[in-house]
Amino acid sequence: MGWMNDRMPCRTARCRAGRMWRNGLLPLLAALLLLTGCSVSYKFTGTSINYDLIKTIQIDNIANRAPYGWAPMEAMFNTKLQDLYANQTRLRLVKRGGDMQIAGEITAYDQFNKAISADGYSSQVQLKMTVNIRFMNAKLGQSWEKSFTATTQYDSNQQLAAVQEQLVQEMVNDLADQIFNATVADW
DSSP states (O other): OOSOOTTSOOOSHHHHHHHHIIIIIHHHHHHHHHHHHOOOOOOOOOOOOOTTTOOEEEEOOOEEOOSSOOTTHHHHHHHHHHHHHHHHSOOEEESSSOSEEEEEEEEEEEEEEEEEOTTSSEEEEEEEEEEEEEEEETTTTEEEEEEEEEEEEEETTSOHHHHHHHHHHHHHHHHHHHHHHHHTOOO
16 A cells, blocks of 8 residues: 555554654644745834824923813823824924924813703713814925814713813813824824
């Protein structure tokens, strides 16, 4: 018999080596060659920045100009916005003359009743924050001005002071993401 049958017992070392090669090593070697011979590389940065052209970003302090506001919200917003660009891009933050420039102000911070319960009292309160942003890309000659808004709700049984930090952080994260996407993301 010139062929090996897997159902027949192997009595020689050559037979056992042939089965081991055919059943174990050959598929492993083929898989290894396939993996090392072909490679697919995909990197998702979420940005559409030409780093050969644009190297710096200037983010001015976004002041709180809302008639009603919470004192820490301005610092929270500015820190989040700067951190987002520092962590998600290779742009260098500068104080003046940035290739890209962001300026603006917090224009509104309001709360209002969102839902009324059967007894006629408010059951949900909505908190809304609006930021007006001016953007300029000096290298590409692009500029625009837009308002961005974020909202969140809380149960009217809770005091705003008890949940305000968490709610403002949620809105700040949402607003920073909206601004980031509008300025550098290719969506």
